[in-house]
Amino acid sequence: xxxxxxxxxxxxxxxxxFLYKYKYPGFFDQSQAIVRAEIENRGLxxxxxxxxxxxxxYSENNTGCPRCNSILHTAQQVEYTNTSRYQAIDALEGRDxxxxxxxxxxxxxxxxxxxxxxxxxxxxxxLKIVVKRMFKKx
Numbered sequence: 306x307x308x309x310x311x312x313x314x315x316x317x318x319x320x321x322x323f324l325y326k327y328k329y330p331g332f333f334d335q336s337q338a339i340v341r342a343e344i345e346n347r348g349l350x351x352x353x354x355x356x357x358x359x360x361x362x363y364s365e366n367n368t369g370c371p372r373c374n375s376i377l378h379t380a381q382q383v384e385y386t387n388t389s390r391y392q393a394i395d396a397l398e399g400r401d402x403x404x405x406x407x408x409x410x411x412x413x414x415x416x417x418x419x420x421x422x423x424x425x426x427x428x429x430x431x432l433k434i435v436v437k438r439m440f441k442k443x
Contacts, residue, residue, distance in 0.1 A: 309332075309335075309336045310339050313339055313340055318357060319360075319361055319374070320373065320375050320377070321340075321343065321344065321354075322354035323361075323362075323372070323373035323411050323412040324412065327372075327412040328412065328413055361374045369409075370411065370412060370414050370416065371414065371416075372412050372414040373409060373412040375412070378408060378410055378416055383404060383405075383406050384403055404419025405419050406419060
């Protein structure tokens with residue numbers, strides 16, 4: 306079984322609806338066929354998927370991803386692209402010049418982007434960072 310098929314089969318109907326809306330257009334043909342087949346197997350219509358999206362998209366009751374409420378996300382270490390001169394000096398001295406990018410696996414919403422020009426974090430984003438740093442192994 307393919308990784309895409311395994312992933313899609315584990316999604317709830319709501320998550321599948323958001324995947325279809327936000328990530329499906331960027332998939333290769335074979336992956337799109339897997340997603341379409343899963344939607345058909347579940348009997349999801351466009352109206353049902355739109356209803357899921359309308360109910361959960363940016364709902365203030367969301368406890369996972371702000372956009373789709375999924376708890377599935379990925380974190381990657383990437384090189385800084387918005388570097389200050391201090392970060393550039395750190396890199397020259399051999400210190401890490403990496404940051405974390407966290408993204409929702411279902412809809413692609415950037416939960417945290419260390420390369421973002423925006424320095425404003427929501428309370429929960431800031432809290433999440435602080436908690437992660439507290440428990441980070443050294």
